[in-house]
Amino acid sequence: MTTGADDGGAEVFGLGALGAGIGPMPASWDLEADVVIIGAGATGLPAAIRAADAGASVIVVEANYDVGGHAIVSGGNVPLGGGTSAQKKYGIEDSPDTVFADLTDWSIVQPNGWPDYRYNDRAVIRAFADHCAAAYEFLVANGVKFKEIPPDNAGAHNTGNSAPRENHAFWTDGAGLGSPSGRGGAGLVRALEASARLKASGFSCIIG
Numbered sequence: 001m002t003t004g005a006d007d008g009g010a011e012v013f014g015l016g017a018l019g020a021g022i023g024p025m026p027a028s029w030d031l032e033a034d035v036v037i038i039g040a041g042a043t044g045l046p047a048a049i050r051a052a053d054a055g056a057s058v059i060v061v062e063a064n065y066d067v068g069g070h071a072i073v074s075g076g077n078v079p080l081g082g083g084t085s086a087q088k089k090y091g092i093e094d095s096p097d098t099v100f101a102d103l104t105d106w107s108i109v110q111p112n113g114w115p116d117y118r119y120n121d122r123a124v125i126r127a128f129a130d131h132c133a134a135a136y137e138f139l140v141a142n143g144v145k146f147k148e149i150p151p152d153n154a155g156a157h158n159t160g161n162s163a164p165r166e167n168h169a170f171w172t173d174g175a176g177l178g179s180p181s182g183r184g185g186a187g188l189v190r191a192l193e194a195s196a197r198l199k200a201s202g203f204s205c206i207i208g
């Protein structure tokens with residue numbers, strides 16, 4: 001990995017998060033990595049972590065002045081079920097098949113069951129259902145903290161109905177440099193960002 005300065009190390013240009021890497025964008029740079037991720041939001045940060053976990057070097061390219069995208073201003077309400085450790089902790093029964101049925105079966109008429117479920121892509125929802133619980137454990141393993149309350153459906157309009165699946169990330173430092181809105185999404189994003197920076201020795205956030 002090289003840059004205009006060619007110091008061979010991980011680079012962070014621009015403001016970046018955690019207050020790191022404040023500095024001017026170099027006039028020229030030339031970076032290489034096994035995996036290049038465009039966008040450091042709700043999708044890009046976990047993707048960077050997964051790639052690093054698999055042993056790849058990673059470059060994250062972010063167009064904004066900081067990481068986080070929409071996710072950092074989001075409510076941090078994370079709808080993941082299918083048998084998560086949080087659901088088990090509170091005695092909530094759920095399974096991948098229940099997630100799949102809830103999100104594809106138009107005949108479900110329970111509270112919080114919306115008829116628009118019938119338009120969902122079944123293959124996408126099958127994959128979501130089968131990886132739902134693992135995705136929750138992935139977030140927890142990578143430092144995301146959720147409120148110590150039973151999963152519910154608050155903050156979600158159509159994430160499920162036959163089992164509570166909403167987990168709530170939180171942020172306690174208010175609005176400011178660390179969080180544009182002071183909402184729970186910053187808790188989600190900053191934890192994932194910290195994990196990505198720790199794991200991926202080649203993590204770079206190029207603010208363009």
Ligand SMILES: Cc1cc2nc3c(=O)[nH]c(=O)nc-3n(C[C@H](O)[C@H](O)[C@H](O)COP(=O)(O)OP(=O)(O)OC[C@H]3O[C@@H](n4cnc5c(N)ncnc54)[C@H](O)[C@@H]3O)c2cc1C
Nearest residue numbers: 039040041042043061062063064069070071074075076077
């Ligand atoms: C106010 C608000 C509240 C929300 N609350 C919730 C909630 O509570 N629960 C929930 O599940 N969802 C919520 N959402 C939705 C959720 O935030 C998004 O679904 C999620 O962030 C999408 O993830 P993403 O990675 O696709 O996009 P983002 O998180 O937006 O990340 C995309 C990133 O890519 C960058 N980018 C774009 N183009 C380029 C480019 N060409 N080069 C480099 N970088 C680029 C962007 O700057 C951004 O950082 C909320 C959204 C908003 C706006």
